[in-house]
Every structure is written in C-alpha cells, then in structure tokens.
Amino acid sequence: MEGTSSKKRKRENSSIIWNYFFEEYDEEEQQLYLACQICKNNNVIKRYKWSKSASTSTAQGHIWRDHKIDKDHPEEPEPTNGDIRDTIKHITIKHQSCLEESLITFIILDCQPLNILRNNAFWNMLHKFEPGFRIPTEEKCKKMKYDSYNWTKDQLQELLKSSANSINFTTDM
Template sequence: MSLDDAFNFVDVESDDILDNILYTEESSRKTSPLWNYVDCKSPAHPGVPVCKKCNYVFSIKSSNTTIERHLLNKHNIIIPKVRKQTTLNFKCIDPWPAKVKLVRDKAVVIWIVDNQQPFSVVENENFIEMMHIFDPRYKIPDRHQIKEMIIDEFNERRSNIGYDLQKISSKVSFTADMWTSTIIRHTGINMVAAITNVLNEFNLAGKALALTTNNESAMLVCGQKLSEEFEKELNNLTFSHYRCSAHILNLAVKQGMEIVDQEIVEVRQLMSKIKNSVLLCDKLCELCIIEKLEYLRPEIDIETRWNSTYYMLCKLQQMETALKMLAAKHDSVRELMPDVEAWTKIKVKMK
C-alpha cells in the first residue's frame, strides 16, 4: 500500500467515524426542539452547529443553553423546556409507617366486625394474597393482634357513647330484651343487678324515666324491683315500667292462630315439601306462568315471628290455583293440600 493510499484509507475511516458521531449526536440531541433551528451537517462546517437563520457558527462544545440564548436574543425564538421524568418499573414494598398502617388496620377491624368474620380470616392464604395485590406495602396483623385491636375499638366506642350520654340533660327511657346466661340465672333480681350496673357505669341511674320490656314474668319482676330501688335510693317517684305493646299484640295473634293451628301445620308441611324440592318449585313456577300468576317462592314461617306465618298464608292463597294444578299431577303434594274446610278457615283469618 502506498503512502497516498494509506492517507486515503485514514480519511475514509475518519469520515465514517465523523458521520457516526454526527448521527449519534443528532439522534440524542433531537429530543430538544432547538435543533430544528440548527444545522450540524453544513458542508462548510461539518459536525459543527450552525444557525439556520443567520448562519452563525457555534463552537462544537456549545451547550443547548448557549444556542437557546442565541435564538432568543438574535431571532426572538423561545425554545420550550422539555422535561422528562424517569419512570421506575418496580413497586415500593417497604412497610407503611406506623401512622399510615394504623388507618389500614382500623379498616380491616371494621370489616371483620361488620361482616362477623372470624379473627383467623387474616391468616387465610387467599385473604393474604388479595391484600398483597391491593397493597403490597401493608403488613397484615395476625389473629391475636386483630383481637386486641377489636377490643380496643370496642372500648373506645363504649367510652364515646358514655361521653355522648353525659351531654343529655333530660330524662332517659330505655328498653331491655335479656336472655338466659349460662353463668347467671334469668331471674328478675339478677336482671335488676345487670341493668343497674349499666346505668351506674354511664351515670344514667338518676336520669332513668321508664323501662320497656316484654311480658315475660321475670321481666315484670325486674321492672317492679327497679321501681322500688329507684324510689328508695334516688327518691325517683316518676320511674315506670311498661310492657311492650308489640309483644302483647304478638301474644294475642299467636293465641288467635290456635283456632286454625291444625291448618297452619298442614300448610307448613306443604310449603316445606315444595320448597325443598327443585322439581316441584320449577313445576309450580311453570304453572304460575300458565295461569298468569306471580310466582312466589314457598316460605316457611318462624315461630318467633308471627308475621312470617301471615306471609306464608298469603303466598298460599295467591297461588291457590297453581297449587291445585300441581297437586293434581303430584300425589305427594295432593296429600298435603288443605281441604275445602281448611281453605275456608284460612281465608277467613286472612281477611
């Protein structure tokens, strides 16, 4: 290779390197709009920034700020700032600070209490996974910690109730529906002690005006003893015990339903038969559609809810036609269907 060829080889390589540099610089610099006004490929000044407006040649080391200042001062061109923020592709999994975690703990406590969930739900694998998806930074308490939190929440709310009750300046009437305890017998004397303890705890004994209870004999004794105690210790002559009118009505209705007690038993058996059979329910629904009747899902009454017996009989009466058609096709239903006399008694009682 001759000396000229060697120089030519170097020149070619140098030009290629320069082009690569210019390409790299151009691709990186093009992020700023100022390069729309600058030419870096001018034949007279290759690789050097040249102003397209006035052909001013900048130094190859000129910064963006220098070029922006030139465009502003000489050509009144303002280059907007381009700011880009780096986005991280990972989530922060550091535990929340104590104050932030406390808010989340309280939300879990309220959810457990309102939905009557067991304390151990916080140790369920699916629950833990769900919470981790919702909030990876939240460290779920164990069941023992949850128990303590719920007790603390209860005590706090109990204190708040006591504070609010102290603001009441007038008399207070209250109701009581107490039940048998496995530890203390359900007697009038024991219930007096329990009610008195609650009233003293909230400083309401001197404000008690009346007590409303059901008509159970022990509750009647409780009301009488409370009246005597308030009169003796607090000189409260205005305290009264009232019997719940709704409970009295309940007793009256239950006694009245004894007239058709046998018919109600038969209807209960019929409704139970249909309700527990998917086939019979579907057939009854089809018959209601044919007869253009509203399908009412069979309902079984509850002894302690006398209105549930009324609803059961209402459904029976409204679907009477469809039920008779169902009984004609199914012997098990026909055997439990009320006879003519029973239907008459039921309809009379429903009026």
C-alpha cells in the first residue's frame, strides 16, 4: 500500500459531553479528571476520573441526570422550583449565543489564552455580570475562534479581490 502513513489519525471528540466538560489534571493525585462546567458555574465541584481511552457514558449520565441535557435537547434550561430568583438565572439561547460571541471577541482582540476559562476569578466576574451565562468549554471556544478566523479571512480576501490595486507590507525587525 504505497502512500499510506503508519500514523493514526486522531478522532474528533464527537460526544455532547465536550460541550459541558473539560479535562483537569490533579498534580497531587496524578490523575486526569473530567470536570462539569455547569456544576462549576454553580460553585459545585463535580468531576470524574478519566483516561483518554475511557468511555464518556458516566459524564453523559451526569448531564442527563443532573442537568436534563441530552444530545437531542442540548439547550433546554433546567426546570426550576418556582422561585423567581432561580428563574431569572436562566437566559435565552439567543442571549447565551450573544454572550459567547462577546467572550470570543474579547479573547481574540485581547490576545487572551483559552485557559482564562479555567480562572475562578474570571468565572466569578462573568457570573456577577450575568448569573445565567453558561461559560463555554475550551473545545467550544476553540471551534468558535477557528470559525471567526475563517470568516475574517474570507472577508479580507473578498475585500482585497474587489478593491485592492496594490498592497504594502511593513515589518519591524
């Protein structure tokens, strides 16, 4: 078989859990964990021992059982107990998307690393501004940054094709 590579192709993370969990390594225990971002948003630590070869079914069970989220209904808010204070913490899908776009714009324009999403002070600040905002995972933010890059690149290429007669580049050495 000529032209084939012996390298294994990395499989994309296709499970819904990657929208709600992130990997967290505990140095002291020398153990990799999956941590639930929804629980962390509510100041609850919920994490599961994890390895790269492990199944995601435990994490899927958690988001279904505790948050009533499944792959067919990923955006439905949790039912509330009727308390208005709980109800106002839920935001619409449109508002959630708008906040996510604003977060990505901030990360891109301010050259912030994605690990800012792991910073507790940053989380607290965002939740003071909007208690119902579900901070997206690093995986989702990576995808949003990539999509933003592609959109910007396409817009720039169109602009250059339609109106640029010449281009000058200046660099500092």
